Amino acid sequence: MAHLKRLYLIRHGKPSATWGGDDDDPGLDEAGQAQANAARDWLMALPPDEQPTMVVSSPLRRCRETAIPTAEALGVEIEVDPRVGEIPTPAALSPEERGPWLRKSFAGTWAEIEGDLDYDAWRREIAASLASRGNTAVFSHYVATNAVVSQLMGVPQVLAFRPDHASITILETDGETLTLVEKGREATTGVL
Incomplete structure (x- = not known):
């Protein structure tokens, strides 16, 4: 049996x-x-065998800036991975239409999201991309975190939980299979 990371x-x-x-x-x-x-x-207070050895971030600035202190403490470079980025917005939407589109999407299931791609497949791709990693800190987004958690919980709803800013969700992997250990701290308000 493979060692879980x-x-x-x-x-x-x-x-x-x-x-x-x-x-x-x-x-x-x-x-x-x-x-x-x-x-x-x-993260740095974890036992040495549980600490991350790699840092991965969404391409967006808020994630990269959140990742910097951890990467510096570990002495590693940040790997930017678009697969853990923000949910792709349909190309036809204007910036003003994105908020209402997100709110409507939050109220439904992954299969019901209207857009240019199969969002249920998008969430499976994020989870699969993480399964091959181990001992890694991945800095991502509200919706992407929900994509992974809802996939691992086996629920179709877009909002499986409401991760707070800098909330840390713990996962385990054997290199192929990803499991949810503990959801991170939840926000008391909506998405900010």
Whole structure:
């Protein structure tokens, strides 16, 4: 039997702007920077055999900035992986239409999301991309985290839970199969 490795799926810290705002790729605000440091501290306090040895991030700035303290503490480069990025928005939508599209999507199932691609297949692809990793900190997004958690829980709903900023969801992998160990801290408000 293969040795199980830990994988940490971390939602980015609080951004300086929310989706639908003027900045389509905001960095972290002061609270988000503190959350990024807190995530690093939590990860570095793990037993040595459970600590991440690699850091992976969505291409978006808020995730990369959340990943920086952990990567620096580990002395590793951040691997940017678009597969753990934000949910792809249909090409026909304007920036102003993205918010209503997301809200409608959140209320349904993965198969019901309207758009240019098969979003149920998109969530399976994210989970599969993580299964081959181990001892890795992956900095991602609210919807991408839900994609993985809902897939592993076997539920069709888009919102399997509400990960807070810098929430850390713990997964395990044997290199092929991914399992959910513990969902991260949940937010008390909606997506911010």
